[in-house]
Amino acid sequence: MARPQHFGYFFSRGFGPQAWGRSDWDWGHDWTKPDLYQQSVRTLEQAGMDLVIAEDAISLGNPSTLDLRIRQAYGGPKHDPLLLAPYLFAATSHIGIAPTVNAGFTPPYLAARQFATLAHLSSERLGINVVTDVGSARHAGLPPLPHDQAYDRAEEWITLLRRLWGSWGSSGYVGDPSDWHFADGDALDAFHNEGAYFTADGPLNALPLDSDPVVVSPGGSGRGLAFAGTHSDVQLALAPLSAAAVADYRGRVIAAAQAAGRTAADLRILFVLKPEIVSSSDEADRIVEASRHLSDDDLRTAAIAWSSDSETDLLALDLDAPVPDGTFGDHVSSRHDPRAARRHPGRPAARAPGTQGPQGAGVLARGLRRHRRRVRRLHRGARVGRRQRRHHLLGRPAPGADPPDVRRPGAGAPARVGSCGGEYGAGGIRANLFDFWWWTGSTMGGPARPVVDRLDHASIPRRHGQSSAVRRISARSEAELIAQ
CATH class of the missing domain: 3.20.20.30 (Luciferase-like domain)
Incomplete structure (x- = not known):
């Protein structure tokens, strides 16, 4: 099974x-x-x-x-x-x-x-x-x-x-209705934190x-x-x-x-x-094959989506050329790079094989x-x-x-x-x-x-x-x- x-x-x-x-x-x-x-x-x-x-x-x-x-x-x-x-x-x-x-x-x-x-x-x-x-x-x-x-x-x-x-630990909350003892303040962690980015107190x-x-x-x-x-x-x-x-x-x-x-x-x-x-299966093969021959409109649609995700204007680039090094700044994690470009080094991002239609x-x-x-x-x-x-x-x-x-x-x-x-x-x-x-x-x-x-x-x-x-x-x- x-x-x-x-x-x-x-x-x-x-x-x-x-x-x-x-x-x-x-x-x-x-x-x-x-x-x-x-x-x-x-x-x-x-x-x-x-x-x-x-x-x-x-x-x-x-x-x-x-x-x-x-x-x-x-x-x-x-x-x-x-x-x-x-x-x-x-x-x-x-x-x-x-x-x-x-x-x-x-x-x-x-x-x-x-x-x-x-x-x-x-x-x-x-x-x-x-x-x-x-x-x-x-x-x-x-x-x-x-x-x-x-x-x-x-x-x-x-x-x-x-x-x-x-910060309440394992014994801070008591909840005993027999004597209405709700919590034990002595068990709580009243800490003070001063870090590189945040200052905060508990509990x-x-x-x-x-x-x-x-x-x-x-x-x-x-x-x-x-x-x-x-x-x-x-x-x-x-x-x-x-x-x-x-x-x-x-x-x-x-x-x-x-x-x-x-x-x-x-x-x-x-x-x-x-x-x-x-x-x-025939329809699957047809779509896969069509995705290898994208139109310019399809490429622009994909580029607009990637531009939005990466906050980088990819429409200003040559869609038939690899994405140049240094295109993305520090605000972009590597996971936002166009995936096809990482998968096929040296090939244009939008025209790399295996993308399925304009949606990437x-x-x-x-x-x-x-x-x-x-x-x-x-x-x-x-x-x-x-x-x-x-x-x-x-x-x-x-x-x-x-x-x-x-x-x-x-x-x-x-x-x-x-x-x-x-x-x-x-x-x-x-x-x-x-x-x-x-x-x-x-x-x-x-x-x-x-x-x-x-x-x-x-x-x-x-x-x-x-x-x-x-x-x-x-x-x-x-x-x-x-x-x-």
Whole structure:
């Protein structure tokens, strides 16, 4: 029997204009309201996902690329996903929610108290996706920092948060109603911290947690991987999905963890993929071949997206030439370099083979046809019919389909398979992620196996007894599926 795997979903436009520039914008959702996101997380929870990570950027960008970032809503506007999180927790019972937070932008004491409050409200389903964006500093009157110093600040920030979360110790909270003894002040850690970047005092004015919120990190540079190895519970990994590349990436993250006195079992490495689900192998081959012969319009579309992500105007470059050294400044982590350029040194970034259409690198999935019977069974009784519902599940409307009804709970979601209580264990997001662990690399014995080479492998159900068809939630929305 195939091994279970961990899955999550990445809202790559965060709390921003979902579906802008696509036909499903006509469904009429208001992206500023919680309904659309609540429906999404309900569906993802029914599919057995471990967590949802919501992207964010505090700043609209630097003046030179401001128009590039907002003209087609690639980089903004965005609302704060931390404030959306309570609505998502209210709509679900088990799935973890990890909004993006900027280490250093929010003072440690305030951040620790906000996150502790949300962790209690959600029964410890809160995670935090920690980023080190240095371009936002000017909005708060903070000095900009080079890339590595931003990670130094993030290290101090997360270390201080953990000390604040632990400032009640194991005996500070008493809660004994027999003599109404609520807490023992002598057991609390009333510390004073003066660091290179932050000054703060404990203890934290919030009840202690059973465990700290899960820390997610996306940094792919050497400094970013060192941060992940030392502090993170989940590393969001951008790498080519070949066996060799996956094994190499995992090896570097785990080496960083071991250097910090941790083990491979102490963190999860979730590789980002953006599957395109098609109906046949012929259609898959056609799309792959077409992606090798992109038009100038396709290249400009990709360049605009990369320009937005990197806050660097790539439209001023020759799209048929390699990206020159020094194009990206200190504000850009190596993970934001166009991935095709890293994969094919010396080739033009936008014309490198293997990119899937104008949306950039992707994984083409071919396995849907063999599961057609299961998909039909999964969607039996769906309100708008099987064909339309399948397209809704895959994130794009079928011709003539009605928009999903987000006004009543559960509408537009696949039928629940099995018992939610039986699929998820107690303990919140940490239990979701650490209820099992498989080593898939090559440095601990045995050959490495690719995390994904087709949909069949990427969609193994995480919990036994769950239909594998329910895991076939595809991208082509503004979300990216992440899998370990």
